[in-house]
Structures are given as structure tokens and as C-alpha cells.
Amino acid sequence: MRKTLRQLMQETDKCIFAPCVYDCSSARAMEMAGYEALMFSSGEYSLAGAGVVDYGFSGLSDLEWMVGRITATCSLPLAVDIEDGFGGPLAVYRTCKRLARLGAAAVQLEDAGDMEETTGLMPREQYYAKVRAALDALEGTDTMLIARTNADPGTQLEEGCERLKRCHELGAELTMLVKLSSYEDAVYVADHVPGWKAYPDVKAPGGVPEITNLQAQALGFRFMTTHFVLKAAMEGILKHARENLKELNVTYTWTHGDTTGLLGDSATPFWEPQKYAALENAFTGGDKEYTIVGNAVDAFPEGYRSVDLKDRF
Numbered sequence: 001m002r003k004t005l006r007q008l009m010q011e012t013d014k015c016i017f018a019p020c021v022y023d024c025s026s027a028r029a030m031e032m033a034g035y036e037a038l039m040f041s042s043g044e045y046s047l048a049g050a051g052v053v054d055y056g057f058s059g060l061s062d063l064e065w066m067v068g069r070i071t072a073t074c075s076l077p078l079a080v081d082i083e084d085g086f087g088g089p090l091a092v093y094r095t096c097k098r099l100a101r102l103g104a105a106a107v108q109l110e111d112a113g114d115m116e117e118t119t120g121l122m123p124r125e126q127y128y129a130k131v132r133a134a135l136d137a138l139e140g141t142d143t144m145l146i147a148r149t150n151a152d153p154g155t156q157l158e159e160g161c162e163r164l165k166r167c168h169e170l171g172a173e174l175t176m177l178v179k180l181s182s183y184e185d186a187v188y189v190a191d192h193v194p195g196w197k198a199y200p201d202v203k204a205p206g207g208v209p210e211i212t213n214l215q216a217q218a219l220g221f222r223f224m225t226t227h228f229v230l231k232a233a234m235e236g237i238l239k240h241a242r243e244n245l246k247e248l249n250v251t252y253t254w255t256h257g258d259t260t261g262l263l264g265d266s267a268t269p270f271w272e273p274q275k276y277a278a279l280e281n282a283f284t285g286g287d288k289e290y291t292i293v294g295n296a297v298d299a300f301p302e303g304y305r306s307v308d309l310k311d312r313f
Contacts (some may be wrong), residue, residue: 002311003144005037005077005105005223006173009155009196013215016036019202020227022048027074028270031256032304037105039225040067040080043073048230060086067103069273075311077105079146079223085109089133096137096145106174109134111163113221121150128170135171146198146223147172153185161192168195174223187303190219198223260301269298275309283299 008016020041021027026048027038041052045066050058060082067080080099080260087094090213092109099107107238109130113122119128133146147167151160157177164175176198177189199221203210244254254266262269274297281288290297300306 001104002075003077003231004144005079006142006144008036009174009222010075013217013222015199015213015224017213017219018225019229020044020225021070021078021229022075025072025267026229026233027076027078031074031076032226032270034305035076037077037079037223038070038074039108040070040104041227041230042081042083044227044230050066053313058083058084060098064098064102067099067104071103073312077104079106079108079144079225080104080186081108083110084112085134087129089129092130093133093137095141096134100138100141100143104143106144106146107134107138108148108176110148110178112150112152119256121156121159124166127163128166131167131170131172144173146174146176147169148176148178148200150178152179153177153181153188157185157306161189164189164193164197168193174198179209183215186211186216186221190221194218196222198225200225202226210257223275253277260304262298262301264298266292266297268292272300272306272309273297279309 002006005016016037017035017037019030019035020039021030022041022044030038040063042058045062046054048050050062050064063080063082071078082095083100085095096107111121111127113120131145131147138145147164149160149163151157151163153160160177162305164177167175172195174196175193178200180189180200181188182205197220199211199216199260201288202213202216202224213224240253240256244250250265254263257263260270267278277288277290280286
């Protein structure tokens, strides 16, 4: 049974490390690897799902289409970046209602004044009106609100903390200053913003983490997001693509399974297809096996998390 993000945070004091995903396969990989929660990145979805950079092109229908598929087939709680909520307070209310119905574990609402230029902040009261709308829409659901400010710590750290403090007072369970990028600024936020806090998109310039998960945890941060999934996917795809193009065959793919040990050219084993056949057999009394055009499918790789199939429908 899928836990809610709220349940996970109530059960532990640790800082939950949540990679940013963008489709069902990226969510599946993070689930297999052992992560406890996920963040749906509207920016990476824009790249992977729409083929354009994150420039305000994606709308609510785009998010609904993919979020609904991820929550239906993945056992992990999924927080969702809804950017500015796609309009004013009523639009935010509608967005939150619809994503809560789809099973989003949290929605992240930012205070950008312009989705093409997200460095500008909307007036405080305009943002608070959106926060009130979101909280009303989410009342009584398993979906949390992550109130996010785009304030720049270099020049607007105090302003950002004041906004997050007010959002906490209004009822936001989790807050985020999205441009945090140093331990020192994280200490300031921890000292000035009450309640559960999220550390955004942690980085490691030069191979050195700007803040460790344990450091963030000690400061009271309870949720940490990270971007690496789409880049990692593209790196792997490009490696196989270049090697196979060089030889004009798929020998490289059939002889390389660097992470899972699985060879061949199909990702189907990662989805444990025999579980689907077994579930159908339980209904029919048959002995059906799953094949690909009559060909046997490799077993699920050892060392990865396996989840009850019934949590995937």
C-alpha cells in the first residue's frame, strides 16, 4: 500500500531524498533503486515529454496526463511541481483539486510573477491568496502543499523567509526557498522559518555537495530534491546509441548491462512482466507466461526493489 508523503515525514526525522522524475520509466527506475519518494519536475517533463525547454509551455493538462500515469503505476509518493498553479487563485484551486484526485502526494506552488522570467516575485498578498486557495482545495486530502518562494538568497533572503513564515502560518505543511545553494543560507532559513522545510535541487559543484543530506537533516530540513535522472538517462541512451550506430547493429546493447547485468535490447524485465501473467492466472486458473512475440523474458534483476503488482493499477 502506497504511503503518503505526510506519513513518511511523520514516521521519521530524516531528510527524505527525492529525485526529480518526468515519466513512468524514470519513476520506475527510482523505485527499483530504493528511493522512498519522488518529485515530478515540470522542467524535466517539458524536456522529455514536450521536447522544449522549461519556458512556461507546459500546462495543467500536460501535468495531469503524466502525473496520473505515474501515480497509477508507481508505489512511491509523488510530489508535483505545479509552477504558479497556471493562473490566479481559482486556477490554483482547480489545479490542486485535480492533482489531488490523481494521487499527488504534494503540490509545489511558487511565487513567480512571470513563468518566462521566474526571478521576479509577485506581490506577497497575491501569492498568499493562491496559498489560501491551494490549502482550501487540499483540505481533507492526502496531498500536502509545498509553499515555494523564488526569492534570491543573495539579495532577498529575509524577504523569502518572511514569505515562507507566513505560508506556514496559513497552513502550508512544507516550505521551500528554491534558490538555496549553501549551508550558510540553509542555517539562516532553519533559524527563521518554522515547520517542515524542503531543501531544493541539491548540487555538487566540482564533486563536492553544497550541503549533505545529514547536514540538512540536522538543520530540520525534511525533504530534499535532486536533479540527475534525465541527464543520467540521456547519458546511457547516448552511449548505447553511438556504439550501435558505429557498428550499425545492437551488439553493444546485447553485451552490456553495466548496472543490472541484464543483456538484450528490452527493458521489459524491469517491469516484472511475469507478475502480470500470474495475476491473470489467479483469475482464470490458467498457466499463462508472459513472452515478447513468443520469446522468453529475463527475470527481474537481483538487488533491486520489487513491489506488489496490485500497487501498480
